[in-house]
Amino acid sequence: MPTLNWIGKEAVEKHHLEIPYRLLEYDDTYSTGDLESGNLLIQGDNLHALKALLPYYTGKIKCIYIDPPYNTGEEKWRYNDNVNSPEIKKWLNEIVGREGDDLTRHDKWLCMMYPRLQLLSKFLRRDGVIFISIDDNEYANLKLLLDNIFGTQNMLASLIWEGALKNDSKFISVSHDYILCYAKSKEHLRVNKTKWRTRKEGIDEIYNEVEKLRQKYGEDYDQISSELQDWYKSLSKNHSAWQHRHYKMVDKVGVFFPGDISWPGGNGPNYEVLHPISKQPVKQPKGGWRYAKYETMLDEMKKGKILFGEDENKVPNVKRYLHETEGQVLPSVIYKDRRSAMQRLRSLFDSDVFENPKDEEVLLKLFEAVTNNNDIILDSFAGSGTSAHSVLKLNQLDEGERKFISIELEEDIAKNVTAERLKRVINGYEVKKQNGTLEKVEGLGGGFRYCKLAEPLFDQFGNVRDGVTFKQLAYHIFFSETGVPLKENSRLNTPLIGKYKGKAYYLLFNGILGDKTVNGGNVLTSKVLEALPKYNGEKIIFGMANRVSANRLKKEQITFKQIPVEIKTS
Ligand SMILES: C[S@@+](CC[C@H](N)C(=O)[O-])C[C@H]1O[C@@H](n2cnc3c(N)ncnc32)[C@H](O)[C@@H]1O
Incomplete structure (x- = not known):
């Protein structure tokens, strides 16, 4: 299979494994509506945000839509379309090192995308699908990256989105871009006789x-x-x-x-x-x-x-x-003038706040075809929040309860454009009409929580950071041991945090017998062992120390793992 090489590839190939697991911190000043809806808007670099989400959402996302910077070289937009924002520049210098100085703009883009796509691929369910908007600047590179990460056998289509014709082009008026579409497993879709349909418009x-x-x-x-x-x-x-x-x-x-x-x-x-x-x-x-x-x-x-x-x-x-x-198959060519989405966003804010937003009506059709009522949709290059808007709109249309997770790097955009747009479409807003009167647009309902990235779970010496909760560590340990997240409804009110493939996982942390000292339950003693919920089979117990004899551990099928040294952190 052809593979793609670029300067910096070696440095980023395994980079996603080195990213620390960070915590997410709510900032409800920017949240709106129903905070328990499960919808999240995360401000921060998606590399870190995705890593933070892994223990919770691995294998749980039905649909990923991303619209990364196209790498047009444009630096004056509200976001940087040249992979040259200060954050990304700093990151490239740290990761690719001095070589970073010689990177062409395509090398930089590939270095930026590769580890992010690696992480994204881990979120998809077996029946999941990823859509990626792109244009000619990076189409060919992206296609090879995706073939490499998702497998050529999982490519479903390269959709073409025809926007409006520009008559001032010197040679050819390029009026389309692409949406590359890959399944997590095309074979799984085939075996399950999956059919994607949207409801005919009109x-x-x-x-x-x-x-x-x-x-x-x-x-x-x-x-x-x-x-x-x-x-x-x-x-x-x-x-x-x-x-x-x-x-x-x-x-x-x-x-x-x-x-x-x-x-x-x-x-x-x-x-x-x-x-x-x-x-x-x-x-x-x-x-x-x-x-x-x-x-x-x-x-x-x-x-x-x-x-x-x-x-x-x-x-x-x-x-x-x-x-x-009533059902209609998704066409591979979409005709939708780009200006209408721009105009709708302009009237929502009564000013121009974001260049080239995607069209929520087009994304809605994609989500309608590939998702069901309770599915989760992830967008790690959220921009003005179009995908989240589409999810809210689709839920209103078919009374669904889909959830969105959106990630945006720039704080200014996340707070003043993404969060603000979602707030307005959830609560309703007024649009100024041409004659100067105001027209009320009804809200779509729902809500979301705004979060930002907090400290890593572990400090530079590998110790569990102060303030980490039982729940946070439990999610991390269960995921890093099993590769799957804890069940969403896990109550986590006992040290038995979950079971997987015949093994039960226990966590002794922050005291299970009331106090947080060694005697209170962070150490595995006979007294603590008696108090643990029973499980007739192999048990993995994480704790600060162990005072139970090796013989007894063996007899009771217990493997003791010490916090923090035996917790996997990558
Ligand atoms: C092309 S725009 C997305 C537009 C969006 N689809 C819309 O309709 O508004 C790309 C967005 O990704 C954001 N971005 C770039 N690098 C990022 C990163 N590393 N993490 C999260 N967001 C990033 C940019 O700030 C920008 O807002």
Whole structure:
């Protein structure tokens, strides 16, 4: 398999393993709404934030969407699109060292992306998927990185997003960018017969219109169909219902279009079918009937699914109802003018606060296709918070309870753009209209917690830092021992923190018998051992020291591990 080389690769290849596990600290000044929603906005370098999240979310994320800097060389935007922000520059110098001075802008970008993608890949569930926005500047490099990290066999598509044409380009107006899409395991999706579908846009408007016409004309379906067609004609081509204008007829079952009744590809069966009124054999389709047996055709006629002409001289049609095909496959080419997202963000803030935000309606469609009600969506280059906005909007549309985790490096952006945007869309806001009046936009509801990165769990000597709680250490130990996070509903009110593959894990920390001294339970003594919840099998017990004899440990299938030296920290 082709692999990519760049200056600094060796220095970053294993770098994600050296990143310390840090704690996250809430700063509720910037949180909004329901703080228990599970939604997080984390301010800080995603390399550290992702590492901090690993013990909690490894293998739990259904969908990752990221929109990293495209490396256009633009440094004047609100964020740095040249991998040259002071934080990243400092980081590169520390990690790649003096070599860092010679890095081209592509080397720098690759050094920045590689360890982050390595971490991101660990978060995906078996049925998870990652989408990455990118343009020609780094497309080829990114593709090879992803092949390397996720495997070529897991590539699903390279979506193309066509924005608006720029007429001032010297050579070719490049009006598209890409969204690369990889599965954690394409094979898993295949075996589970996974199908991704989104709800067709505009169909609710059609249902509403038909309902209005039904109220007006009762069961006069000819009149309803005729007025429905007039309604389609009145729509602009940009209206989302316009693309479904072939659903132009209505009967008591629903809205439908008259579909082809012939055998796909021709050479289908021929048999006589009588017209229901004239009782004469109707004209047959050139390719033969689409139903192999006459009995099936009769069944469909009884169900009212065959649409006959006025007499036998017209080939009948089959009724294709809208409600039978509400799902739509994700297209690999997306047409959506970029300016509309920009305008919506501008009107939300009443000023320009962020360059080139992505479109929450486009991301919503991706999330709708690949996630279910309770899934978690992660975005580690959050920018103005578009992906989180999409999650909130999608939840409101289908009453879902998806959660988002968004990470943004720049404090100014995280507080004043990302958090502020989410606050406004959650609580509702007012938009200034062209005539100067204010229009209220209803809030989507929900909430999120704002956090920042705190100190690492362990100090430079490997000691557990003061202030680390039982829960924090328990999550770390369970994850570093087993590679999987503790269950979300773990109560952690006893030293038995969890079980995995036949082993039980115990933590003696901060005192289990009331006080925090050695006698209080941080040391494994006979008295403490008696007090531990029983488990009939192999036990791993973490504590400050052990005073139980080796014989007894062996007899009771206990492996004692000393805090902090035997805790894995990378
Ligand atoms: C292209 S923008 C994302 C725009 C976003 N999709 C939107 O619609 O608003 C990239 C964002 O990633 C942030 N970023 C860059 N490096 C980062 C890092 N190491 N950790 C977290 N965020 C980072 C930048 O500050 C910037 O806001």
